[in-house]
Amino acid sequence: MKAIIICVLVALGSISNAKPQYSYNKKSELLMTLDGRISGMKNRIGKDIVIGGLVYVHESANGKCLETIVQHKSVESLEALLYAIDLINSNPNILPNLTLGYDIRDTCGSENVGLDEAIDIIYSNGQIEIESCSSEFDNDTQTPVSAVIGALISPVTISVAGLFRLFKMPQVSFSSTSSILNNRDFYPYFFRTIPPDDHQVQAMIDLILHFKWDHVSTLYSSNRYGQPAINAFHKLANEKGICLDISETLDEKSDYDSVASKLYNSTANVVVLFASLTDVQRILDAVKKVYENSNNKRRFLWLASDSWSEIDDYHEITIGKWGTAPSSPFVPGFNEYYSELNPSSNRRNPWFEEFYQLYNPNCSNNSTTGNCSTSITQNASYVQDSFDALAIDAVYTIANAFDAFFKENCKFPLVWYPQNRSCIGNNSNDTTLTGEKLKDYIQRTNFTSFTQTIVNFDSEGNIEGKYKILNYQLNKSADCNEKCIALKEVGTWDGSLSSNRLQLSSDIEQQFVLIVVVSLIVAPPEANRTIQYNEVNHNSHPELIVTCSSPHVAFIVLQMIYFSGLLIASNALAVMTIRFPINFNEAKYVAFATFSLVLTWFFFILAFIVSQNTPYQGAALSTAIQVSSVAVLLSLFGPRVFIMIVWPHRNAERHSSVVSKIMPLGTQNRTSIMPSDDNKIASNKKNNDTEE
Structure with missing residues (x-):
């Protein structure tokens, strides 16, 4: 009997852990325009539920689609949609015995094209008639x-959201972030997972205030x-006392070279760039041109919005860039799925081969020598x-x-009629799921997604605001690519917190925490108990002595090596800055x-050796840690605190003399320090508070 139970449990476990059935090898029905362009793909025949999609695959100009495929990962996001559909179709725990289909259209990032495709989706549902033509929708x-x-970008999403409101079509976007869409009077059917x-x-x-960048430009x-x-x-910048230098708009008619020149003639070194990807590419091309043609190799500190925070092909001018990106988990299963795709295996997505060639230019329809069998995930630059x-x-x-x-x-076993979206109800009557009802159910959803994200929406159709803080840094590893970026x-931002929303961490902190955590796991502290008997009478009045176990000597040595490395690095940097003005x-x-x-750790080592196997060894270690911490604080800040409290006049006098030396006449209210090292980027900072 036990053997039977074990076999059943194993079978159930294997079912729950079974690999999803992917359908990327099955061709989609293609949608074509009159000029032969592939405008979409669908798989709606015989499906129980169909989800539409508005994606951004090709570029556009003057409201018309071009043949140029976009350079960012919109096709990857499309594959993520298809991957999720495959997961649900393979999962018996959600929508059992029902099959999802899709109807996905390319908007080309154009509001006009997006509206055309949205209208065509509604027309294909049989919801509208155009002039004297009746819908050719096949109910069977x-x-x-x-x-x-969708859609992927806010301008297109806003355009189609108004149309979907009229026809009561629920809409969920994963990348449109415009706050205009918060208006429930205009967009009641809109939701987003970003x-x-x-x-x-x-x-x-909050990031600007953290680093005290009080003088910025905006594009x-x-x-x-x-x-x-x-x-x-x-x-918000005005409320927080952040000064603005230049503020320039970007669009198709902008003179980007002129904007770049204005930027180089500005005094602010921090530039906030909140723009769509096309505008980002245009302005950075112009800035790069000015940089290459100028003798003054000035760099800016860029603060990127989510549209380009994780996309950067301009390393020469954006090293050190900071950015915000929506907080989202890594999905191992998607990488497994994505690694199986190449131009020959992926027959479902008609645009995949074009996108694949961005990672593998040697692979093309006419190529006989290029290797087209590798996956995009094998590319060194893939993330x-x-x-x-x-x-x-x-x-x-x-x-x-x-x-x-x-x-x-609905009554179970479920009887579902896909064409009119109804089921046999609990009271034996047909129950129809209208667009308005579906909107209400989306509004009430509260679940843990496959990505382990808790999904629920507020009254405006938004999820909780959480971001990761990103930074582009030089990679010092020997095996990095030629750009070494x-x-x-480096941190997180949590909008659900009333204070301390921004949390930044460094590699040094993470490394030290890792050392401590590993040492506590491998050799956790314990209480050692020994009984000591009376010297005169060994059988009476014994003493119980409780002592803390000392850390393993290997971890003490490891921490000392780690601290020694930090000491050497800090002293090297101190020597490099010895000729800086005194207040730096x-x-x-x-x-x-x-x-x-x-000095402290020299005496600690002696004390640690002498107190071996005595109750005082733990006390020696804890004392050394406390004394060294206090010594560092007193050495770094003691003289300054003493001057501020005892001789405040010397503090003000020293500051004024330094300011007169390092600041040109007429700019005493703001200082701009640009180090000679190209890998460092500085920000203008006001000294008003210290001057007062």
Whole structure:
């Protein structure tokens, strides 16, 4: 009997852990325009539920699609949508015995094209008639679209959201962030799995305040993505006392060379760029041109919005860039799925081969020598995009809304009529899921997605605002690519917190925490108990002595090596800055701190050896840690605190003399320090507070 139970459990476990059935090897039905362009793909015939999609695959100009494929990862996000559909179709725990289909269109990033495709989706549902033509919707085979995912960029999303409101079509976007979409009077059927821009703007302001960058320039797209966001930024910046230098709009008619020249003639070194990807590429091309043609190799500190925070092909001029990106988890299963795709295996997505060639230019239709069998994930530059998890969450949002409707209203075993979206109800009457009902179920969803993200929406259709803070840094590893640039996640921003929303960490902190955690796991502290008997009478009045176990000597040595490395690095930097003006010169204080640490730990080593196997060894270690910490604080800050309290007049006198030396006449209210090292970027800082 036990053997039978074990076999059943193993079988159930194997079923739950079974690999999803992917359908990328099955061709989609293609949608073609009159000029032969592939405008979309669909798989609606015989499906129980169909989800629409508005994606951004090709570029556009003057409202018309071009053959040029976009350079960012929108096709990867499309694959994430298809991957989520495959997962749900393979999962017996959500929408069992029902199959999802899709109808996905390319908007080319154009509002006009987006509206055309949205109208065609509604027309294919049989919801409208155009002039004297009646809809050719086939109720027997083609299942109507119940909800739409997209669009990818805010201007297109805003255009189609008004149309979907008229026809009561729920819409879920995973990348449109404009705060205009918060208006439930205009866009009641709109939801998103990405935070709106008002959260992102607050994260940027908090980052600027953290680093005391009180003088910035702003560049922004003059569309419904950039304009509302930069208006909110300017308002918050004014409230927080952040000064604005130049503020320029960007669009198709802008003179980008002129904007770049104005930027180089400005006094601010921090530039906030809140723009769509096309405008970002144009302005950075212009800035790069000015940089290459100028004798003054001036660099700016760029603060990027989510549209380009993880995309950067301009390393020469954007080293050190900071950016905000929606907080989303890494999805291992998607990487596994994505690694199986190449031009020959992926027959479902008609645009994949074009996108694949961005990573593997040697592979093409006419190529006989290029290797087209490798996956994109094998490319050294590949990193899973933040929007992939959000796209998966969008599909699961719609699926969970359907699942909730079925459980509340339908009789089981489920009898579902896809063409009119109805089921046999609990009271034996037909129950129809209208667009308005589906919207209400989406609004009420509260679930943990496949990505382990908790998805629920507020009254404006938004999720909780969480961002990761990114920084582009030089990669010092020997095996880095020729550009040697690495994108690092250096912090988080959590809008649900009332204070301390911004949390930044460094590699040094993470390394030290790792050392401590490993040491505690491998050799956790313990209480050692020994009994000591009376010397005269061994049988009476014994003493119980409790002592703390000392850390393993290997971890003490490891920590000392780690601290020694930090000491050497800090002293090397102190020597490099020894010729800096006195108020930037830390060499003397660092030297005192180093001497104190070395002296403290020298005596600790002697005490540690002498107190071996005695109760005093733990006390020696804890005392050394406390004394060294206090010694460093006193060495670095003691003299300054003493002067501020005892001789405040000397503090003011020293400051004024330094300011007169390092600042040109007429600029005493603001200083701009640009180090000669190209890898460092400085920000203008006001000294008003210290002058007062």
